[in-house]
Amino acid sequence: ESTIFRLNDLLDIPLDNYQNEISAICFSAQKELELETRMRSIEEEWTEQILSFELYKDYGPVLLEKRYVEHLLEHLEDGEETLAQMLTTRYIEPMREEVASWSEKLKTIGEILELWLEVQDMWLGAENIFNNP
Secondary structure, eight states: OOSOOOHHHHHHSOGGGGHHHHHHHHHHHHHHHHHHHHHHHHHHHHHSOOOOEEEETTTEEEEEOHHHHHHHHHHHHHHHHHHHHHHTSGGGGGGHHHHHHHHHHHHHHHHHHHHHHHHHHHHHHHHHHHTOO
16 A cells, blocks of 8 residues: 555564565575575586687697696586586476576587597598508
8 A cells, every 4th residue: 555665664564474484484594595596606617718729730720638638627627517516406497497508519519529528539541551652
């Protein structure tokens, strides 16, 4: 009825009757915030990754830096594990789809990078065989 909410109005409400419910809601909200913060951190980290290439003979920068990518793959596994753990908690419901989507993205990125390194190694071997005078 009133557009003004005063402290006195708050004191008139028997909030102590709802203490357990309010505490549970606050606890859940805190856990959801922690998960969202972790999710945003992972999202920011992986959207900002830069792949580095090495020069190879006269071809220019055509090779992924293998050591860097191997380190990236290890770090990627850590991110996947974190997301998998997040998906097991009951507080993830408001962002379950987004976390599952990022989990799938990281898995796909890992598979692509591993395949890329494998093809790169095979190409280097073949290139050495066929271009050796």
